[in-house]
Structures are given as structure tokens and as C-alpha cells.
Amino acid sequence: MSQTITVEGMSCEHCEQSVEDALEDVQGVQSVDVDRDAAQATVEGDAATQDLVNAVDEAGYDASA
Numbered sequence: 001m002s003q004t005i006t007v008e009g010m011s012c013e014h015c016e017q018s019v020e021d022a023l024e025d026v027q028g029v030q031s032v033d034v035d036r037d038a039a040q041a042t043v044e045g046d047a048a049t050q051d052l053v054n055a056v057d058e059a060g061y062d063a064s065a
Contacts, residue, residue, distance in 0.1 A: 003047075008062040018059050019059060030045035053065055
């Protein structure tokens, strides 16, 4: 299953990597594609949407589904 969440606050490659790392640590995530220009992260897997949002928020960025 593919989910796309909105991620605000990314301004550089390091930001993208931080968000990607945070999402990859969520149980059920198989792959992650983060696009700071689009302010989105696309996640493949069966992770709960709220878990993805929480992981990004904990990494210091603003996420919404």
C-alpha cells in the first residue's frame, strides 16, 4: 500500500534525509521517497498513517496526512 503525507519545514538535503530516516524506522515501512520541493513523502508498506505523521513530527518537521 502506498501513502503520501505532506511534510512542511524541509529546506535542504539533510532535511530530506532526516525525514526519510524517521519514516524508515516506523514498523511496516518498506520504502520511502521524500521530495522536499513537493513537500511530500511517499511511503510503501502497511504502516499506520498516524505512526508516519508522529515519526515526522518527532523528527522536528510538520506532517499531515
